[in-house]
Amino acid sequence: MTNTLGIRMNSFSENFSTETEQDATSILTELDKGLRSTKIGEQCEAIVRFPKIFEKYPFPILINSSFLKLAEFFRVGSNLLRLWVLRVCQQSEKHTDKIINVDEFVRRVFMVIHSNDPIARALTLRTLGAVAGVIPEKQQVHHAIRRALDSHDIVEIEAAIDASVLFAAQSKSFAISMCSKVASMIESLQTPIKMKLQLIPVLKHMHHDANTAALVKSLCRNLLPKYPSEDFVVVILNSLTQLSCATLVDIPDQVTLLLTYLKDPRKGVRYSILHSMRLLALKGAHLWPKGALQTLLTKAMHCNDMGDEQSLVLNVVLTLTECPVSCNQLLNDEQNIVLELCTSCLVLEHHAATSKALGILTKLVTYCYTERIPPTISYVDQIDLHIESLIYVSMVDVKLEKELKNYLKCGVTLSQYNQDFRHRFLDIVGCLLTDNFVYPSKHLTLLCETLGALGSQYMKQIIDTSFALPTDSNAMEVDDEDDVFRPTSAFHEMLPKLLKKLDAIANTTTISDDQVPIVETLSAVCLQSMLGTFLPVKVLHTFDRVLKATNYWTQYRIARSASRYGHHYLASTIYERLSSNVSLEKLHFFLSGLSQISKAECILNYGCEFETIDEYYKQTSSRDGATKKLQSTLTLAERLERSVSLYWKALATLKASSSTNHPLTFQTEFVRLRGQFLEAMFNLVIIKNTQSITPPPIIAQTLAQNSRDYLQKFGHVTNQLRKAVKILKTCEDSYLKLYKFAFDADPSTLEFLEINQHACAILSYSVETICFVSPSEPPNTPSDGSYPETKFLLAACRKIQNELTKHLPSEQSNQKTITNRHTELILNQLEVLMQMPICMPRFFFQVLQNTSIKLSISPQPRIAGDPVIVQPGSSLVVKVEGVIQHHGKTPSLYRSVDSVQLTLTSQLISPKTTDFKMASDTITLTQTVKPHRDFLTGNFMIALNNIQPAGPAGQFNTVSGGQWQLTLEACVIDGDSVVWNTGPKSQLLVRVPEDTSKQMNTVPIRRF
Structure with missing residues (x-):
């Protein structure tokens, strides 16, 4: 079990291994020994290891010396060794431009072109083609390729054609000089049909100037009526499409040509044309000629194959809807062909076409909401009418996983803009998830992820409309009813059913591997939905049963979700339990540090020692359960003092879990900044407490007049508040530095750091307003958070700012005072921030990039x-x-x-x-x-x-x-x-x- 935890953490780039890597010199020495071996197997093994060395140590000196060695082996070795050198060149194409001695490399390889063995000459041509990016204008190579095209050996000719394709893509002069040669070979009656099919793709790279591109385009169009077979039509049209994508100006003509050949009775030709049209839609949807989209829709309406071919047509239309110009054309169509087409597809049994049709309607409705255009009611009605039946049908078929994912994605996208649809879609997903019918595990996992996306939307709406912290910060009421807590939205009304679903899974004898993702995702959804709320005892009991039935890695993931959504009591108990069940010392320190962080946040949020909190939950879990309320026993200063102490312990513990290869720089810096910010808050509390016992000295008025600083007459408190401003500004700058360091962080983490920086700025501004005659400008409020946890923290910052403007009216510079009312306001702002459970950012646990x-x-x-x-x-x-x-x-x-x-x-x-x-x-x-x-x-x-x-x-x-x-x-x-x-x-x-x-x-x- 402990090994599983270690392996899982490696997948997030948190490998705690202490093995030292070999340097490039020692590895090259080993490979050189293999190359010098007398056994051909060891030589081949040494050669095939070079691409990995290039990826790990891509320095020019190393790559240059390695390629020169390989070129020498290519010159003197057998055809088997030459084949493996060719594979190295093909796999290391992006490193070939680091070859310093290019001429020497080419000279050694090119010497084999004079061999009497056609296989050796063919391998030489393919090797030269693999390095065409660094020798695009080597005339001797161009000449060798042209000469090889006239060879009588089919292997050498195919190698020359392959090299021609690669050099034509790199060299303008080669493409222009080879245009007439390739054209004459294609039109020649002596050239075999198979070879002509191989030569035509050479033409798609001849786009380096307008004249050559026009000549190739004319040649290909002339070849179409001369070679009407399916293979030739497909190859020619694909080459013309590639050429048009490179030139862009030929896209309208190419679309018209493809629409003409779309009437071809051969299925293979039509399928190839539709793939080409999708490529043109990706490259330049805005360049499509007027009327082409309507023609395509009409073709789809009268399509003979109502399954795969219609799905391909709809895929082209779906790609076109990524462009606003195409969406505008479809919405302004008086005949409304797209609605008729999509409606007819939604009742088909072919789910590939159905998912594309639903995606098109969703794209059009989304475009209307984005551009603030009143959406056509029929579009929304069609989606609402069919999405439930489509999801239900897809849930019972294992083969329809991709289609089910598209249906759910369309529902989540539309739910962002239409609240009425969101409620209905939530009912569909919730009923399926809590149903007793047995569905495939992968489909249930998709439903859980969809429910999480909907829960995020509901939570953001709740925070925007009615943000409120717990009404009694010093006590936590326990509800004896079945409901978790008083529901505030349709999503919260579903939570009891989700908890029962979790409880039912936990009560099974064994949880299978297929059910583990469902448990993890459902737990994250439940924890996210209770963001900003103390977990009731019944919820903790449910999670306790789930934890007993799952493995250590699943427990860690649940604890990670609890930390990310501010439920630190649950997280701390899991971390502490896991820290004693791992074999690696570094993992033990890492989990112990997380446990200490969670305990510190519990003390801040609950207002009492962690041991008291733990004892409270143990009492309420017993049958007697006499305790009904958790009373706060610590003062504000004591809470901050104990939390700061735990944070510094957590910082030392995390440093003990770091290593040279994995220094945990972001994690340790984040913990250090949090501890520094809490110390600044503790300093403000001390200033408030010393204000009453340290009155201004007798000479304070004289000092204020001499220094021309009116606020100096209030004595000690003025200077202490100004020092606190400097400390808070230092915290603000430190968060900015951490933001600039986190290049690989996910957007939610960056947004979280930005709002933490704003929290420091707004608190600093509040103190500065009190202790300075002319404070600086108020900080700019960041844009609305895109995630529930960041929105929650941003709402607290706005509440602090509103408290400042509400209770501290503007005063004249010569009438400013520093009284208990001012410092009491600061303590109220601190209380708001301390009630806010810190949501650990995702980048603290997962490094996805x-x-x-x-x-x-x-x-x-x-x-x-x-x-x-x-x-x-x-x-x-x-x-x-x-x-x-x-x-x-x-x-x-x-x-x-x-x-x-x-x-x-x-x-x-x-x-x-x-x-x-x-x-x-x-x-x-x-x-x-x-x-x-x-x-x-x-x-x-x-x-x-x-x-x-x-x-x-x-x-x-x-x-x-x-x-x-x-x-x-x-x-x-x-x-x-x-x-x-x-x-x-x-x-x-x-x-x-x-x-x-x-x-x-x-x-x-x-x-x-």
Whole structure:
């Protein structure tokens, strides 16, 4: 069980392994031994390992030397070794542009073209084609390909055709020169039919200039009537489509041509045409000619094949609805063909076409709501009429998982805009989920995810309309009725049924692996729906039974959901239980740190010690259950003091669970900032308490007049509040830095950090309004939160701001006072923030996108730690090479790297001479580089010898040696031009020895 927990955490890039990786040199040494082996099997094994080495260490020097070795093996090896070298070149295509000695590489490979073996010549042509991106204009290679096309060996000709396709895509000159050659071979009667089919795809890359593209287009159109067979028509039309997608200007003509051939009686031709039309819709839907969409819809209405072909037509229309121009055309169609077509498809048994028709109607309705156009009622009615039956039919068929997912996605999308439809759709999903009928587990999981999406919509609406914290923050009422708590929406009325569903699953003898996702998702839905509410005892009892019936990994996921939605008592009990059931020490510290964080938040929210909270729940779980109310026993200062202490313990515990490979930087910084913010709040409480016992001194009025600061007459409290403002502004800046660091964070985490920064800003502004005569401008309120947990926190910030404007009216600068009423207002604002259960961000637990940069700086000292020696009078050239590494299943899931900003800072740390004065001992250089296939390079030149005027007129003093520290920092710039301070940082020591030949020479200046 403990191994399962460790494996699961690895999938989120939180691998706690301490194994050290081999460096590139040692790995290359091992591969070199394999290449030198006398056994051909070991040689082949060494060759096929090169692509993984290139992915892990994609540096030009390593790749260049490796490709040269492979080229030498290609030259002297057998055809089997040449085949594996070809596979390496094909798999490492994105690294071939890092070959430095391109001519030497080509020379070694090209020597095999003169072999008498046609197989060797064919392998040579395919290998040269694989590296066409770095040798696009090699005329000798072009000539070899043209000559191979006239060969009598079919293997060599096919290799030449394959190389022609690759070179035509890269080289304009090759494409233009080969156009007539390929055309003559296609039109020649001596060319076999199979070879003509292979030659036609070469033409799709001949789009480098308008004349060649027009010539190829004319040639292909002339070939269509000459070769009417199905294979030729399909290949020619596909090539024309690819050519049109590259030129864009030919898209209208190509759409017209495809519509003409859509009447072809052959099914294979029609299917291929519809795939081509979808490609044209993706590339340029706004370029389609007028009337083409209506023609396509008419074709779908009279389609002979009411199943697959109609589904393909509807897929093209669905792709076109991504463009506002197409949506506008469909909505303005007087005949309303699209509604008639989709209505007829919704009653079919072919669910592929039905799901596309429902998607089209949903897209059109969504477009109307987005553009604030009154939606056509018939569209919404058709969706409402058929979606229930479609979902019910799909639930019982395992093969309809994809279609069911589309139906549910359409329902969730429409629920965002239509509240009446949302209520009806919720009833459908809820009834299916709580029904006793046995459905496939994957379908039930989809229903649970849909219910979570609907619950998120309901929670956001509730927070927007009637935001309220628990009415009695010092006590938690326990309801003995069946309902969880007083329902505030249709979604909350369903919660008792969901809890019964969870209870029924937990009461089974064993929970199967198929039911685990259902339990996890349902638990998350229930916890999300009770966001901002103390969990009643009956709910905790249900979760207790669920936890006893599940494995450790499922328990951890439930605890993670509890932390994300602010139910920290449940989370802390699970974390503490799990921490004693793991075998790895790092996992134990990680879970212990999470438990300490949850306990700290419990003390803040409940107002008493965690042991008291735990004892309360244990008493109410017994049969006697005499205790009905949990009373707050700690003062505001005590709650903050104990919470801060737990947060600093959690910070130390999390640092103990980090390692070099996985430093948990975001987690530790987030905990540190939370503890720092709570300390700032504790400081404000201390200021309030000392206000009564530290009255202003007698000379306070005189000090205020002398300093011209009117508020100094209130004594000690004024300066303490101003110090608190500085601390809060520091917290605000720290949250901004953490935001800039979290390049890989999901949108909800970034929004959460932004609102936390706003909370610090609004609290700082409140204190500043009290203790400064002229406070700064109020902070700008962030946009409405997109997630329930961020909306909840933002609503609390707005409540704090409203309290400030309501209870603290504006006063004249000479009439301002600092009284108990002002500090009491601050304590009320603190109480609002402390009642707000902190929702741990998703990025704290899950890293769904992991991007890192590995930098290499040259020159490097021979011995690590020694400085690099730079001779006096010369400049230092720093070369930077970097690799952008992507980890995880979906790289660039949220944002991608557009460019990298390199900043080189040189700091003089120990000058040799001290009888001069420098203008600055720091030099900062910045360069922005564009990565090419995840590789970047940059160069800096720094002059470390400074000449500054320090002596009498006409004399200069020169720095004679010194030691410098160079710091290189990388920042990521995404596609929206946002700079992210992701790092890494590298340092290098440079020493300039003292120049003995020129000792601080005095150089006179000749005046004219």
